[in-house]
Amino acid sequence: MSVGRTVWLGNQPVPRRGPPEGTRWERRWWWFMRLSGLVLVILALGHMLIMHVLVQLSGQELNFAFVTSRWGTPFWRIYDGLLLFLALTHGVNGARVVITDLVHAGAVRRLLIGGLWVIAVLWLVLGLLVVVFFNPDGAPAVGPFS
Amino acid sequence: MTLADRVGQAQSRVLRYRVSWAQLAWFGHRLSGIGVLLYLFMHIVETSMVLLGPDVYNTTLGLFRNLPIRLGEVLLMAALVYHSLNGLKVILIDFVPAASAWYRPLTYGVIIATAVAMVPLAVIMTAPFMPW
Secondary structure, three states, X not given: OOOOOOOOOOOOOOXXXXXXXXXXXXXXXXXXXXXXXXXXXXXXXXXHHHXXXXXXXXXXXXXXXXXXXXXXXXXXXXXXHHHHHHHHHHHHHHHHHHHHHHOOOOHHHHHHHHHHHHHHHHHHHHHHHHHHHOOOOOOOOOOOOO | OOHHHHHHHHHHOOOOOOOOHHHXXXXXXXXXXXXXXXXXXXXXXXXXXXXXXXXXXXXXXXXXXXXXXXXXXXXHHHHHHHHHHHHHHHHHHHHOHHHHHHHHHHHHHHHHHHHHHHHHHHHHHHHHHOOO
């Protein structure tokens, strides 16, 4: 059996890949995925770097007090709110594209994608409520686990 | 015969066709994306416990403070780093047609850069659970 030589730069450049043909919404989503992706590279990796690396290196611990001090400034609430909105929308639209690829057009696909958006909105509302309305003074000190 | 060819030969005995790095890069992008999305749904619920007060929230976080979960977080970090770098590659090729001739080196670069970045990240993230 012969095996082809590994070609490193054998590809011919392809023509510019712009937004896909299709509905206007599909082209909007195409732009959204790229623009939100660029922002998320900074926001999401920044979030992971702070929470999993810098916290670790500085010997801090993630707990209620940490959240209280962090969300004491509007900057981090806006950062987290933006990250939440963009990550959830980017991720859910990505999942929609995957479903569209895997499931034939029809009732099942509509049900899956419809359900996906319903869950996305519920989770987005829950997340935004937390980011906007979290108030350490209004929170109960003792919960059902104590 | 290069190492890549040997790997390809072994692989083509399992599948009827030779899987290319392009296919793997594409599949990895989807897999990591879905993985991060599932984590995000869980993470929103976990973080919303902060509304129920310090007692509930600290107890919830305590459930996540063990080695298996930490290894999962290392995997999450790897998924995010890979998805970010590969996404930048997709955007580059979308808008700079000439870059598509560099598809293979770019794909190798994304995979190698992810692996290299994960070495210090994994060491730092798992440090509290290591004997040293």
